[in-house]
Amino acid sequence: MELAVENNGPSLKDESRELKIRLRRSQRRQKMKALLLVAPLFLFTLIVFITPIALMMVRSVESPEVQNAFPETSKALMQWQATELPSVDIYALMVQEIRQSWADKTLSQAAQRINYEDPGFRSLLTRTARQLSRGSAPKTAAEAKALLIKTNAQWGELPTWQVIKNTAPAYTSYYLLTSLDLQKNAQGDIVAAPEDQGIYVNIFLRTLWIAFVVTMICLVLGFPLAHLLANAPSKYANLLMIGVLLPFWTSLLVRTSAWVVVLQKNGLINGLLESIGLINEPLILLFNRPGVYIGLVHILLPFMVLSLYSVMKSIPGTYMRAALSLGAHPVVAFFKVYVPQTLPGVAAGFLLCFIMSIGYYITPALIGSPQDQMISYFIAYYTNNVINWGMASALGAILLLASTLLFVLYARLSNRNQIKMG
Amino acid sequence: MSAVDPIVRFENIQKSYDGEVNIVKNLNLDIERGEFLTLLGPSGSGKSTCLMMLAGFESPTQGTIYLDGQALNKIPPYKRDIGVVFQNYALFPHMSVAENIAFPLGVRKVPKSEIEQRTKKALDMVRLGHLADRKPIQLSGGQQQRIALARALVFEPKLVLLDEPLGALDKNLREQMQIELKHLHENLGVTMVFVTHDQSEALTMSDRIAVFNDGIIQQIDSPTALYERPANEFVATFIGETNVMRGTVEQLINNTCQLRLNSGALIHAEAGAGLQIGQPACLSVRPERIDFTLASDAECNRINGHLAEYIYHGDHIRLRLTLAENDDFMIKVPANHWQGSFTPGQATELCFRASDCRAVPVA
Numbered sequence: 178m179e180l181a182v183e184n185n186g187p188s189l190k191d192e193s194r195e196l197k198i199r200l201r202r203s204q205r206r207q208k209m210k211a212l213l214l215v216a217p218l219f220l221f222t223l224i225v226f227i228t229p230i231a232l233m234m235v236r237s238v239e240s241p242e243v244q245n246a247f248p249e250t251s252k253a254l255m256q257w258q259a260t261e262l263p264s265v266d267i268y269a270l271m272v273q274e275i276r277q278s279w280a281d282k283t284l285s286q287a288a289q290r291i292n293y294e295d296p297g298f299r300s301l302l303t304r305t306a307r308q309l310s311r312g313s314a315p316k317t318a319a320e321a322k323a324l325l326i327k328t329n330a331q332w333g334e335l336p337t338w339q340v341i342k343n344t345a346p347a348y349t350s351y352y353l354l355t356s357l358d359l360q361k362n363a364q365g366d367i368v369a370a371p372e373d374q375g376i377y378v379n380i381f382l383r384t385l386w387i388a389f390v391v392t393m394i395c396l397v398l399g400f401p402l403a404h405l406l407a408n409a410p411s412k413y414a415n416l417l418m419i420g421v422l423l424p425f426w427t428s429l430l431v432r433t434s435a436w437v438v439v440l441q442k443n444g445l446i447n448g449l450l451e452s453i454g455l456i457n458e459p460l461i462l463l464f465n466r467p468g469v470y471i472g473l474v475h476i477l478l479p480f481m482v483l484s485l486y487s488v489m490k491s492i493p494g495t496y497m498r499a500a501l502s503l504g505a506h507p508v509v510a511f512f513k514v515y516v517p518q519t520l521p522g523v524a525a526g527f528l529l530c531f532i533m534s535i536g537y538y539i540t541p542a543l544i545g546s547p548q549d550q551m552i553s554y555f556i557a558y559y560t561n562n563v564i565n566w567g568m569a570s571a572l573g574a575i576l577l578l579a580s581t582l583l584f585v586l587y588a589r590l591s592n593r594n595q596i597k598m599g
Numbered sequence: 600m601s602a603v604d605p606i607v608r609f610e611n612i613q614k615s616y617d618g619e620v621n622i623v624k625n626l627n628l629d630i631e632r633g634e635f636l637t638l639l640g641p642s643g644s645g646k647s648t649c650l651m652m653l654a655g656f657e658s659p660t661q662g663t664i665y666l667d668g669q670a671l672n673k674i675p676p677y678k679r680d681i682g683v684v685f686q687n688y689a690l691f692p693h694m695s696v697a698e699n700i701a702f703p704l705g706v707r708k709v710p711k712s713e714i715e716q717r718t719k720k721a722l723d724m725v726r727l728g729h730l731a732d733r734k735p736i737q738l739s740g741g742q743q744q745r746i747a748l749a750r751a752l753v754f755e756p757k758l759v760l761l762d763e764p765l766g767a768l769d770k771n772l773r774e775q776m777q778i779e780l781k782h783l784h785e786n787l788g789v790t791m792v793f794v795t796h797d798q799s800e801a802l803t804m805s806d807r808i809a810v811f812n813d814g815i816i817q818q819i820d821s822p823t824a825l826y827e828r829p830a831n832e833f834v835a836t837f838i839g840e841t842n843v844m845r846g847t848v849e850q851l852i853n854n855t856c857q858l859r860l861n862s863g864a865l866i867h868a869e870a871g872a873g874l875q876i877g878q879p880a881c882l883s884v885r886p887e888r889i890d891f892t893l894a895s896d897a898e899c900n901r902i903n904g905h906l907a908e909y910i911y912h913g914d915h916i917r918l919r920l921t922l923a924e925n926d927d928f929m930i931k932v933p934a935n936h937w938q939g940s941f942t943p944g945q946a947t948e949l950c951f952r953a954s955d956c957r958a959v960p961v962a
């Protein structure tokens with residue numbers, strides 16, 4: 178048997194190679210067609226979605242401010258060993274470029290950038306610049322050094338120059354490290370940030386936890402509802418479906434504000450509970466964690482229900498009937514036969530809700546206390562309040578990374594399931 | 600087959616889904632222990648409904664079903680111990696073939712070692728032992744069918760219900776599965792109730808066939824009896840192929856009668872039950888019972904007609920004739936018996952014996 182195969186080996190191999198080539202060619206044609214069909218959508222996504230995200234990722238490591246303000250000094254400082262004070266030439270360059278950037282109005286950005294790493298630097302730079310711009314330019318390098326140290330003694334200290342050197346490169350890991358409660362020490366090693374500055378890891382963990390709790394509540398509430406929707410006679414199912422979709426027809430902001438009305442101390446819920454005598458004192462439901470859970474669950478529940486529904490709808494009733502006829506108690510049949518088949522929907526709904534809730538902003542911002550704010554609140558804070566694009570982008574990038582990791586995990590899991598099932 | 604100890608008894612069963620129309624109208628049916636009973640009927644005649652009532656997925660609006668003498672009305676499906684094979688097989692997609700077959704044993708808390716051994720035995724019974732670890736979706740239709748069968752049999756139910764289990768298979772596989780199913784039935788001795796709307800399938804496999812139409816059992820009998828002695832026009836036309844002519848009963852003696860066809864010819868025929876003198880009746884003649892060699896037999900019935908079409912089928916030949924009563928009259932002749940020539944429009948005389956035709960009440 179084996180011998181015969183070996184004899185025919187080469188020609189068989191040739192044939193199969195030929196076949197493979199032909200197969201690949203025909204598949205390539207199909208792929209091209211498919212690509213052409215999705216090209217418009219792809220371009221749209223590329224322009225309005227992928228490009229901004231890529232720009233954001235770049236922003237999280239970009240640090241052009243110091244180079245913009247002090248191009249020559251930056252270059253020189255990057256050569257400098259940082260073990261002793263820089264040479265007088267660097268002092269001269271610095272003086273000249275401080276005056277120049279003050280006139281060009283690029284100084285304040287650089288000052289702010291350096292200020293992130295060394296609080297107090299902004300006032301040092303602005304004061305220095307103001308004084309320098311009043312006088313005339315120094316004639317020699319030595320004169321420049323003396324002048325600079327005269328305006329502020331800090332210019333005669335090594336750390337001042339080290340900070341500028343650190344912020345001089347066009348790319349920095351500062352924002353990303355800070356987002357993870359890390360920093361570089363003077364030796365350039367990555368170390369944990371001091372406790373009073375390290376808040377982001379906790380906020381990330383809080384974000385993940387809130388998202389997890391919300392998703393679990395959605396799953397527990399959504400599963401029976403989706404099951405009902407998928408199995409009710411179409412007359413009722415349609416009505417129910419409208420009920421599920423109704424929230425989509427109202428603005429998110431309106432719905433969230435409505436919760437404020439409903440949940441407040443003398444709001445609807447407390448009034449109702451008090452009037453039927455369940456509670457004596459009003460429950461505190463607003464500006465705390467339960468309020469955030471309630472608001473988020475309300476907004477994300479339809480996504481969970483729809484994910485589950487789409488899978489449940491495609492499970493024919495005969496599976497349950499078959500299980501019953503084989504002697505399984507309805508409860509056993511439900512958990513052993515029905516539930517496993519809904520798992521793709523559970524996974525999809527879980528992931529969708531989870532990813533949506535880790536990025537949620539408006540609801541926690543409106544009905545949460547400061548201790549309930551999620552990471553997106555801080556992204557908004559950095560974008561709108563203090564205009565620190567670097568930090569906003571870094572936090573965003575880490576959020577995106579977390580979502581992507583989750584998604585990859587999900588894709589892996591669901592792929593494996595499909596192979597197992599198929 | 601006596602009705603002494605039926606395994607299932609339908610007593611005055613009625614079923615309506617909407618409260619207006621009775622899908623099943625007063626059904627009385629005994630299923631004998633160990634028999635292969637087929638419910639045969641056109642689409643929508645209520646066969647599946649009967650089967651689902653027996654399995655417990657639908658409840659009768661009136662009447663009682665007994666299984667082994669016990670009224671089933673209040674017994675939920677999972678306690679009935681009835682194996683069901685569904686048309687789409689309903690193999691659980693997330694379980695392997697072996698897990699599917701082990702499922703009914705698992706829920707019955709059968710010891711592990713026994714489960715393994717019985718699963719293996721069931722797989723071997725349908726000759727698919729080598730596929731134990733596959734997922735159902737990796738099997739062909741015929742293989743899935745056999746697994747579904749093995750799963751419905753593995754817990755040794757008193758009764759197995761099969762709702763058009765072969766409907767999705769192609770013709771060859773279907774015929775092969777029919778025989779396999781029949782052998783399984785003979786070897787296991789289990790009672791099987793089989794639903795189909797394919798009459799040839801019913802004829803091949805069944806001990807008895809219940810012909811359904813309009814929620815009523817038209818006739819329940821052995822395949823031969825149904826074919827040879829249909830009780831009414833519906834059964835005569837539904838089972839096998841037949842030529843129908845209408846007339847009036849003129850004379851009725853025991854099991855024979857004389858029928859005056861609407862065209863005027865007088866026919867001697869076997870008489871079905873329920874005929875009355877002076878009442879209209881329907882004459883059924885099977886295409887293969889027309890014999891050209893009978894021309895000299897004085898006893899036989901004769902009708903005149905014209906040849907209209909000649910259709911070659913390899914093993915036999917079909918001739919279509921136009922008659923005064925029926926312009927779609929078919930004759931089936933074995934190919935080796937056919938010597939005549941065919942000219943369209945040629946006048947010819949048909950002969951058939953009185954014992955080869957049957958008068959039944961009109962439907």
Ligand SMILES: Nc1ncnc2c1ncn2[C@@H]1O[C@H](COP(=O)(O)OP(=O)(O)OP(=O)(O)O)[C@@H](O)[C@H]1O
Binds near residue numbers: 648
């Ligand atoms: N769940 C149901 N609700 C309402 N009407 C139904 C239901 N199931 C069946 N029917 C109706 O009952 C009638 C009989 O249906 P049934 O399924 O018993 O027919 P059947 O003989 O099995 O036909 P087929 O050969 O097409 O399977 C049909 O008219 C059908 O429309």
Ligand SMILES: [Mg+2]
Binds near residue numbers: 646647
């Ligand atoms: Mg049916």
